[in-house]
Amino acid sequence: MAETRRTATLNFDNKSIELPILSPVAGPDVIDIRKLYAQGDVFTYDPGFTSTASCESTITFIDGDKGELLYRGYPIEDLAAKSHFLEVCYLLLYGELPTQAQMVDFESRVTNHTMVHEQMHYFFRGFRRDAHPMATMVGVVGAMSAFYHDSTDISDPWQREVAAIRMIAKLPTIAAMAFKYSIGQPFVYPRNNLDYASNFLHMCFAVPCEDYIVQPALAKAMDRIMMLHADHEQNASTSTVRLAGSSGANPFACIAAGIACLWGPAHGGANQACLEMLREIGTVDRIPEFIRRAKDKDDPFRLMGFGHRVYKNFDPRAKVMKESADEVLGLLGVHNNPLLQVAKELERIALEDPYFIEKKLYPNVDFYSGIILEAMGFPTSMFTPIFALSRTVGWISQWKEMIDDPAMKIGRPRQLYVGEARRAYRDVRHR
Numbered sequence: 001m002a003e004t005r006r007t008a009t010l011n012f013d014n015k016s017i018e019l020p021i022l023s024p025v026a027g028p029d030v031i032d033i034r035k036l037y038a039q040g041d042v043f044t045y046d047p048g049f050t051s052t053a054s055c056e057s058t059i060t061f062i063d064g065d066k067g068e069l070l071y072r073g074y075p076i077e078d079l080a081a082k083s084h085f086l087e088v089c090y091l092l093l094y095g096e097l098p099t100q101a102q103m104v105d106f107e108s109r110v111t112n113h114t115m116v117h118e119q120m121h122y123f124f125r126g127f128r129r130d131a132h133p134m135a136t137m138v139g140v141v142g143a144m145s146a147f148y149h150d151s152t153d154i155s156d157p158w159q160r161e162v163a164a165i166r167m168i169a170k171l172p173t174i175a176a177m178a179f180k181y182s183i184g185q186p187f188v189y190p191r192n193n194l195d196y197a198s199n200f201l202h203m204c205f206a207v208p209c210e211d212y213i214v215q216p217a218l219a220k221a222m223d224r225i226m227m228l229h230a231d232h233e234q235n236a237s238t239s240t241v242r243l244a245g246s247s248g249a250n251p252f253a254c255i256a257a258g259i260a261c262l263w264g265p266a267h268g269g270a271n272q273a274c275l276e277m278l279r280e281i282g283t284v285d286r287i288p289e290f291i292r293r294a295k296d297k298d299d300p301f302r303l304m305g306f307g308h309r310v311y312k313n314f315d316p317r318a319k320v321m322k323e324s325a326d327e328v329l330g331l332l333g334v335h336n337n338p339l340l341q342v343a344k345e346l347e348r349i350a351l352e353d354p355y356f357i358e359k360k361l362y363p364n365v366d367f368y369s370g371i372i373l374e375a376m377g378f379p380t381s382m383f384t385p386i387f388a389l390s391r392t393v394g395w396i397s398q399w400k401e402m403i404d405d406p407a408m409k410i411g412r413p414r415q416l417y418v419g420e421a422r423r424a425y426r427d428v429r430h431r
Contacts, residue, residue: 004023007021010040012042017032049239052082055402064310072096074097074319076228083097090106112169115173138256141256151251157406163251167252168392176204192330194214196226201219204378225372228317229365229390235267236267237261238398242399243411255399270364272384275374278343279339283346291303294428305363307360314362322368325340325343
C-alpha cells in the first residue's frame with residue numbers, strides 16, 4: 001500500500017479540496033482523486049490516460065527516463081542473462097524467484113498442461129484457411145471457457161490458479177496450431193521432453209514426414225524474446241485485461257480481450273510494421289532519403305521501431321534483443337542480411353543525429369525482434385501471436401493481482417461530453 005504523507009489543494013469556484021498524495025516505492029508521486037467528483041462535482045480529463053494511475057501494482061516497474069525495466073524488482077538485463085522464461089513466469093505470478101523444488105514443480109505443472117482438448121481441433125477448422133493467426137487466437141482463446149469451464153469461477157483461488165497454469169501452458173500450443181492451420185500443415189502435438197521455447201519451435205516447424213531437431217541457440221533466442229515481452233506495466237492490452245476482468249468476466253475471456261487489443265499495429269503489431277519499413281528502405285544507401293522524410297512534418301512516412309510512450313531513453317529490451325539478433329543471424333549464416341545492415345545504420349544515426357536525440361527517439365524492442373523472427377522462419381503474420389503467448393503470463397499476473405485487490409471496482413471511465421445539448425424530438429413529417 002502506497003503511503004500518504006502530504007496533500008494537494010485544488011481551488012476552483014470558491015471551493016477548496018484536499019487531495020491525498022500517495023508515495024510509491026519508485027516513480028513519481030500520485031495525487032489521489034478518487035473523491036474528487038463526490039467533493040467537487042468535477043472530473044479530470046486525460047485522453048490516453050498518460051497521467052493517470054489506474055491501479056496499485058507490485059509486478060512491473062518502468063523508469064522511462066533511465067531506460068529501466070524491473071520485473072518484481074529484478075532488472076530485465078539480469079534476468080535475460082541469468083534466468084529463463086518459466087522462471088520469470090514464476091516470478092511474475094508469485095512475486096519471488098522459485099527454489100529448486102518450486103521450479104521443478106512449476107515446470108512440471110506447465111509441461112503437463114500443454115495439450116489442448118482434442119475437440120478444439122474441430123474449432124480451428126471453422127476458420128477460413130487463410131485466416132490471420134491472431135484472428136484465430138482471439139476466437140480459440142475466448143472459446144477456452146467452453147472447454148475448461150471447471151476453472152472459470154473467479155471467486156475460487158484454486159480455479160484461478162488452474163486457469164493461470166492452463167493459459168501459460170496452452171497458449172504456445174494454440175499459437176502453433178494457428179500457424180500450422182494458416183499454412184495448411186497438420187498440427188504437431190506438444191512434447192513433454194522439450195523445454196518451453198523448444199517445444200513451441202518444434203510445434204511450429206516439425207512435420208510428420210521427418211525429424212526436426214531444435215537448435216539450442218534458436219531456442220535460447222526464442223526464450224529470451226518471450227522473457228522480454230512477458231510484462232510491461234499498464235500498457236493498452238494489460239489495461240484491457242484488467243478492465244474486462246473488473247466486470248467479473250472469466251479469465252479466458254479477459255485474455256482473449258487482451259489478445260484482440262494487442263493485435264493493433266500501434267501495440268503488438270509494431271515489430272511487423274518495423275520489418276516492413278526496413279524492407280521499404282531496402283538498402284543502406286537509401287537511408288538518408290527516409291531520414292529526410294521522417295523529419296518532414298508534411299510527409300506521412302514515420303520511422304517504426306523508434307521511440308516509446310514510456311521510454312525516453314534507450315529501451316533496455318532493445319539492447320538484449322540486439323545481442324540476440326547478432327547471435328541468431330550469425331548461427332544461420334546471414335550476417336550480411338540487408339535488413340540487419342539497414343537496421344544497424346538506422347540505429348547509428350538515431351544515436352548521433354540531433355533530431356533523434358532531441359526528440360528522444362531511441363530504438364525500441366520492436367526494432368530487432370522482427371528481424372530475429374523472420375530469420376527463424378516465421379512469417380510476419382506470426383510476430384504478434386508470439387508476442388501474445390509471451391505476454392500471457394503478464395496478463396494473468398496482473399489479472400490475479402486485480403482480483404485480490406480490495407480496492408478493485410468495475411472500470412468506468414467518464415467523459416467530456418461535447419455533443420448536442422437536450423433537444424426536442426420532431427416528427428419525421430416536420431423535419
